[in-house]
Amino acid sequence: MNEELASQLEPLHADAFGWAVHCCGGDTHRAEDVLQTAYVKVLQGLAMYEARSAIKTWWFGLIRLTALEEFRRQRYRESLLGRLLATISPGEETVSPSPCPRGVIEADERTRAVRAQLASLPGRQAEVLHLVFYQDLSVVEAAAVMKVSVGSARQHYDRAKARMRELITTSNELSCHE
Amino acid sequence: MSEDQDLKDVFARLRAADRDRAPTFSLVTQRAVAAMRTNSQPRLSWAWWLAGAGGLAALAAFLLPIVSPPPPSLAGSLPVLLPQSGEGSMLFAGIDPGASAAMPSDFLIPAGLSIDIP
Numbered sequence: 001m002n003e004e005l006a007s008q009l010e011p012l013h014a015d016a017f018g019w020a021v022h023c024c025g026g027d028t029h030r031a032e033d034v035l036q037t038a039y040v041k042v043l044q045g046l047a048m049y050e051a052r053s054a055i056k057t058w059w060f061g062l063i064r065l066t067a068l069e070e071f072r073r074q075r076y077r078e079s080l081l082g083r084l085l086a087t088i089s090p091g092e093e094t095v096s097p098s099p100c101p102r103g104v105i106e107a108d109e110r111t112r113a114v115r116a117q118l119a120s121l122p123g124r125q126a127e128v129l130h131l132v133f134y135q136d137l138s139v140v141e142a143a144a145v146m147k148v149s150v151g152s153a154r155q156h157y158d159r160a161k162a163r164m165r166e167l168i169t170t171s172n173e174l175s176c177h178e
Numbered sequence: 179m180s181e182d183q184d185l186k187d188v189f190a191r192l193r194a195a196d197r198d199r200a201p202t203f204s205l206v207t208q209r210a211v212a213a214m215r216t217n218s219q220p221r222l223s224w225a226w227w228l229a230g231a232g233g234l235a236a237l238a239a240f241l242l243p244i245v246s247p248p249p250p251s252l253a254g255s256l257p258v259l260l261p262q263s264g265e266g267s268m269l270f271a272g273i274d275p276g277a278s279a280a281m282p283s284d285f286l287i288p289a290g291l292s293i294d295i296p
Contacts, residue, residue: 010203017200018193028199032206039210040217085224111195114188133182133189164185 005042008055015135019060022130023067026115030070038066053144056137060145064127117167125160128153 009016020031020038038059041047047062049055077083118126124146131142143153279295287293 006207013203013206014197014200015193018196021196032201036206036210036213039207040214043210043214111192114192129185130189133185134193161182161185164188168184168188 005049008049009042009059012056012059015056016059016063018134019130020063020067022118022126022134023064024070025119031067034063034067034070037070038063041066054141056135057141057144060131060135060137061147064145113171117164117171120167121160121163122156124148124152124156125163128156129160129164132157 016038017031017035020035021028024030024034038047041062049058052058118129121129127146128139128142131137131145132139137145139153139157140150142157143150146153148156
């Protein structure tokens, strides 16, 4: 990785990790793997920043794509053919399909509740909420990361906000009754 | 206060929690460099395993007829129970095709009766 790109990626690292955690459904262990794989792609020159968008948009799009690839690879490993080929070729690194307990256990109860509420939203809605409110991106930038049109992203954004507020209100009412 | 402040607060808590657990930039990049070096080493993939197994099977199919001769025929392997004594000898010695068909009791047969034996 060249020094200039590294100096641009370093300030984004913590937020990139948060985005990777979101893309991995809250599993921090897998998020670390995804982030590491994304860095490997940059180091190997498989992914290059060509300044056609903001660096954060490009980097987050790459992390999202890498998380999707990892998810597909994991599903393949879990399949019968994948297990068979893994026994023929033991050099291939295998990852346990069960999530790491470290990634599952959340210290903060409220954080866990928010993650569960986000997980209950449709995927696009959860993504746009995370990108706008967590990552401070605009809806236009979120659309670029999600590879959808701005109109579609805005629609997901409005629905997601309304749905998330409903979930938070319900959760607050339940906790008040308890 | 903006209209979405409630949601911003919720996500700010989530962000703070994730920041506490995030591995450092240097750690992840060092791991990435190590992983890249490992990946760059040649490794026998499953495709090479399949190609090797196919090659061995083809070699075995070619060499097997050369190394092991074909089994002997059944007629050759059976023992000879009734050997031929010579040229033109018969299988059943009691029947002589050149002998006369007349038998000692033929006089008992009426004279006018003639039976042709082929």
